[in-house]
Structure formats: C-alpha cells, structure tokens
Amino acid sequence: MQGSSKKILIVDDDAAMLRLLRRLLGQDYCLAEASSGEEALEMLSSFPADLVMLDIVMPGIDGHETCRRIRSRPFGRAIQVIMVSARSSHNEQVRAYAAGADDYVAKPFDPYALCSRVRLHFRLRGALETIALTKGYGRQPAGSSEADKARAQFIAHAHDVTVAALTKVAELRDTETGEHLTRMRSYTQIIAEELSRDGPYAEQIDDQFLEDIYRASPLHDIGKVGISDAILLKPARLTPEEFETMKQHATIGANILDHVAFGAPDASFLSMAATVARFHHERFDGSGYPIGLRGTEIPLSARIVALADAYDAITSIRPYKAAQSAAIARDIVRRDSGSHFDPVIAEAFLRRIDTLASVQKPIQEPAPIMHGTGSLFSEQVDLECGSSLSL
Numbered sequence: 001m002q003g004s005s006k007k008i009l010i011v012d013d014d015a016a017m018l019r020l021l022r023r024l025l026g027q028d029y030c031l032a033e034a035s036s037g038e039e040a041l042e043m044l045s046s047f048p049a050d051l052v053m054l055d056i057v058m059p060g061i062d063g064h065e066t067c068r069r070i071r072s073r074p075f076g077r078a079i080q081v082i083m084v085s086a087r088s089s090h091n092e093q094v095r096a097y098a099a100g101a102d103d104y105v106a107k108p109f110d111p112y113a114l115c116s117r118v119r120l121h122f123r124l125r126g127a128l129e130t131i132a133l134t135k136g137y138g139r140q141p142a143g144s145s146e147a148d149k150a151r152a153q154f155i156a157h158a159h160d161v162t163v164a165a166l167t168k169v170a171e172l173r174d175t176e177t178g179e180h181l182t183r184m185r186s187y188t189q190i191i192a193e194e195l196s197r198d199g200p201y202a203e204q205i206d207d208q209f210l211e212d213i214y215r216a217s218p219l220h221d222i223g224k225v226g227i228s229d230a231i232l233l234k235p236a237r238l239t240p241e242e243f244e245t246m247k248q249h250a251t252i253g254a255n256i257l258d259h260v261a262f263g264a265p266d267a268s269f270l271s272m273a274a275t276v277a278r279f280h281h282e283r284f285d286g287s288g289y290p291i292g293l294r295g296t297e298i299p300l301s302a303r304i305v306a307l308a309d310a311y312d313a314i315t316s317i318r319p320y321k322a323a324q325s326a327a328i329a330r331d332i333v334r335r336d337s338g339s340h341f342d343p344v345i346a347e348a349f350l351r352r353i354d355t356l357a358s359v360q361k362p363i364q365e366p367a368p369i370m371h372g373t374g375s376l377f378s379e380q381v382d383l384e385c386g387s388s389l390s391l
Contacts (some may be wrong), residue, residue, distance in 0.1 A: 013041040037066030097252060188308040257277055
C-alpha cells in the first residue's frame with residue numbers, strides 16, 4: 001500500500017508466487033521483492049523490512065542460510081521471518097525454526113490464513129515498538145524522586161501494554177486461551193509467593209522475581225502462533241507426527257520472546273518469559289521436552305509455571321474431557337511430585353491449594369480419573385496427545 005509504514009520483503013524465485021503474494025498483501029503493506037537470498041540480504045540494507053516472507057528452495061543460498069544471515073545482522077533479530085515452502089514435513093519445519101524462523105507456512109496455503117498470520121506478526125512488531133519506547137525512556141537521567149517515580153510508572157505501564165499485546169496474539173489462535181492466561185497469572189503468583197516465604201528457593205524469589213513472573217507467565221504458550229490451525233484446533237487425537245510438531249511451540253515461543261527481549265535488555269521479565277516458554281514442558285525426572293532437562297537444571301521460573309499450567313489443564317474443561325476437581329488435582333500433583341514436578345514446588349502448591357481453588361470457577365460435575373493405577377498425571381500426557389488444547 002502506498003505510504004504504508006509496514007514493510008514486507010518477499011523472497012521467492014517463483015514469479016507466480018510473487019504475483020499471488022503481491023495481490024494478497026499489496027493493499028495493506030509496503031512490499032519489496034527479491035528472487036534470491038543474496039538479493040534479499042542486499043536489499044535489507046536499503047529496505048528495512050519489518051517482516052520477511054522467505055522461500056526455502058532458491059538459486060544460490062537457500063532460505064535456511066538466508067535466515068541465519070539475517071539473524072546475524074545487528075538488527076536481524078528484530079525482523080519477523082516467515083518461511084513459505086512447499087516442503088511441509090516435520091523435519092523441514094524443525095530445520096526452519098532452528099535457522100531462526102518465527103513461523104512456517106506450507107504451500108499451497110489458504111490466502112485468508114496467510115493474511116491472518118501476517119497480521120499476527122505485525123502485532124508482535126507493535127510489542128517491539130512499545131519496548132523500544134520503554135528502553136529510550138529508561139535512559140533519561142534521573143532528576144528528582146518525582147521524576148524517578150514517573151519514569152518507573154511509565155516503564156511499568158509500557159511493560160503491561162507489551163504483555164497485553166503479546167497475549168492478544170496468543171488469544172487469537174485459541175479461543176480458550178484468554179481465561180487460561182488470566183488464571184495462569186494468578187496461580188503462578190500464588191505459588192511463587194508461597195515459595196518466597198521460606199525453603200530452599202526463598203533467596204532466589206525477591207520482589208523483582210515476583211514482578212517478572214507475574215508478567216512472564218501469560219506468555220508461556222505464545223509459540224502456538226506458529227502452529228497450524230489443523231493441529232492447534234484439532235478436536236481429535238493428534239498423530240505422533242502432529243504431536244511432535246505441536247511440541248515445537250515451546251521453541252517457537254522462546255524464539256519470538258528472544259527477539260522481543262533483544263530490543264530491551266533491561267526488561268528482565270522478557271528474558272524470563274523466553275525461558276519459561278522454552279522450558280515449561282520439561283519434567284523434573286528428565287522426561288519432558290524440548291531438551292529433557294532434569295531437576296534443578298530446569299530454570300526455577302519454568303518449574304513454577306509448569307505446575308500452574310498443569311493445574312489449570314487438570315481443572316479446566318476441554319473438548320475431550322470434563323474438568324477435574326481441585327481435590328483430584330491435589331492428588332495428581334502429590335503423586336507426581338518428584339517425577340513431573342519439583343517436590344519443593346509441589347509442597348508449596350499443596351499448602352496453597354485452597355487459595356488456588358478459589359481462583360478457579362466452581363466445578364459442577366467433577367469427573368473421575370478414567371484409567372489405571374499408574375501415575376495419574378500420565379493421563380494428562382495422553383490427553384495432550386488427544387488434543388493440543390491442553391499443551
């Protein structure tokens with residue numbers, strides 16, 4: 001669109017694809033086109049794109065290498081990169097994310113879905129701009145206690161606006177996410193405050209930690225923006241390959257938040273949010289993902305959010321299950337303490353179970369756990385494979 005401030009660089013050697021993307025995006029964005037990775041890298045010096053739509057198979061360097069070179073540039077981490085490719089296998093998507101891509105769209109794609117994905121990424125750009133304002137304001141010299149107070153209030157407000165913008169991105173992909181994120185913030189804060197009172201983690205949880213985890217926890221699943229609707233909203237059991245793809249949301253979310261945090265190194269909650277996004281599906285016994293960290297190798301913030309996320313999954317309604325009662329959740333957490341959950345955090349959770357239950361809406365018809373006598377929380381793993389909404 002003539003005069004648009006939102007810039008997209010389309011990189012593809014297929015003339016028909018360039019025409020299609022030009023037609024879909026040209027009315028709303030300022031576009032530039034390149035037919036190779038080398039040309040794209042050269043153009044970025046004069047065309048500061050906010051978003052790059054990048055084909056993988058091209059003459060010269062491929063899309064993966066082009067993405068890596070974009071990321072290596074001083075401002076490359078702030079650019080959103082969407083890979084657009086006819087290669088749609090799980091391995092291809094993993095390679096794209098490993099190269100630094102924020103999103104992956106397989107050809108042929110739905111035109112409306114593609115435009116929606118582009119809009120989501122510009123919402124992320126809006127969050128980056130808010131953080132940039134915060135960073136600049138924070139560098140102003142202090143003049144008086146009133147000025148310091150005003151500055152602190154401005155930065156806190158800007159941080160909250162950033163969290164709201166990023167959270168809205170997640171909500172657009174999952175109709176249940178809004179209430180889930182509100183509850184998650186409360187659960188996480190209650191558990192963290194209990195841990196701060198005494199015990200082995202008390203010295204690690206100061207006021208800054210509590211403030212950071214309050215803002216970071218709603219962003220734990222933001223990586224779902226990079227998962228296709230066919231998987232994210234599937235009401236039936238995911239195939240093993242689909243589940244492997246769904247697990248990528250942890251890495252995708254961490255990459256997104258790393259990009260945002262890069263523009264604001266003083267905003268500690270963003271670094272924590274990236275850590276939480278990456279590691280909140282790790283398990284205390286080392287059986288989680290994406291890396292398989294064990295025990296206290298898992299960052300404390302991620303261990304806290306993992307339990308809060310599990311509690312909400314257990315006590316919330318899903319298309320494939322009824323909500324369980326707080327009493328059943330208590331039994332699950334107690335039984336899986338030391339395997340899924342950090343025992344110290346599980347004990348803090350159990351001490352505050354009544355407070356946590358008061359946050360959850362009353363459950364009218366609690367349903368029993370349906371299988372066996374093994375680890376009760378293993379049923380949640382089965383449910384995760386049966387529907388992505390609990391991930």
